[in-house]
Amino acid sequence: MNGPEIHLLIAPELHLFIPAEHRHHPQTPTSLLTDGTSTLGHTIESLGIPLTEAGRLLVDGEEVTVAHIPRAGETVGIHPVQRPQHIPGAPLRFLLDVHLGTLARRLRLLGVDAAYESEDIGDPALAALSARERRVLLSRDRGLLRRREIWAGAYVYSDRPDDQLRDVLGRFAPPLTPWTRCTACNGPLREAGKDAVRAQLRQGTQRTYDVFAQCAECERVYWRGAHHARLEAIVAEAVREFGGTAA
Structure with a gap:
């Protein structure tokens, strides 16, 4: 990828999914080049993190959805799913x-x-x-x-x-x-x-x-x-x- 560079803060709970080069201290961002068109959800999955395991997503401190398209210089915080997790829409099965x-x-x-x-x-x-x-x-x-x-x-x-x-x-x-x-x-x-x-x-x-x-x-x-x-x-x-x- 040769597009915008963003900075990731990935929660330690999610480190098992990602390559070793992205496993930094939670307060130390890791840099990632994106293609400028893919959503944040796609970017997260490209790192190896299933979206089922991604909780709150913060861009420069503001909460966003997986549909957000990262822009150059943004700092993205990827948090784990909050527990207990509520699944709306049907009885829990x-x-x-x-x-x-x-x-x-x-x-x-x-x-x-x-x-x-x-x-x-x-x-x-x-x-x-x-x-x-x-x-x-x-x-x-x-x-x-x-x-x-x-x-x-x-x-x-x-x-x-x-x-x-x-x-x-x-x-x-x-x-x-x-x-x-x-x-x-x-x-x-x-x-x-x-x-x-x-x-x-x-x-x-x-x-x-x-x-x-x-x-x-x-x-x-x-x-x-x-x-x-x-x-x-x-x-x-x-x-x-x-x-x-x-x-």
């Missing part, structure tokens, strides 16, 4: 890509509406599904989050499920209603009598447990089995940190 299955199950465990594609259906289909169902697309794929079709999106910053869950809950503050969703298909759970689900239970389970729940959509049956203590610990930690009711 999520869509997770194929690599985030554990996160999807943990969100469902907490009663959060989290659709998940267990097979790789491709970026265009995921983006279209996000738009059609008005779901926030969660992904670690920066290219996917740059697709214009998506309704809303967010980068998942960690590859560790514990940290991923904390990241999403802290960013969006969804209401938590644990034990109300099927972790397999995301459908709602309802109480079920033992007689109603007996045919789906092994004899040992029939003898040992008396309290059951069943998914209203896929009909999977749940009870407080061997893994319940581990799941309870996940629920208790999330409720302690982000609110809700554990029982």
Whole structure:
């Protein structure tokens, strides 16, 4: 680019997205040549920052939108998304890509509406599904989050499920209603009598447990089995940190 030179102040939280030469102290601007016609949004994406992760944009101290066209000598401050982040226009619901299955199950465990594609259906289909169902697309794929079709999106910053869950809950503050969703298909759970689900239970389970729940959509049956203590610990930690009711 041989156009106007601008000066960028990029928040440290966004440094993981940008080349090393632009990772300066937050009070030390880095210079960038632009083409004089591209929007600020395009310029930000050209640095590697998904627009889903860019919050307030300040030009010489004045707030602007991504449609602003930078001019020579401007100092542009790029801030991270403010947390908790409010997504207007629809109930808060999520869509997770194929690599985030554990996160999807943990969100469902907490009663959060989290659709998940267990097979790789491709970026265009995921983006279209996000738009059609008005779901926030969660992904670690920066290219996917740059697709214009998506309704809303967010980068998942960690590859560790514990940290991923904390990241999403802290960013969006969804209401938590644990034990109300099927972790397999995301459908709602309802109480079920033992007689109603007996045919789906092994004899040992029939003898040992008396309290059951069943998914209203896929009909999977749940009870407080061997893994319940581990799941309870996940629920208790999330409720302690982000609110809700554990029982």
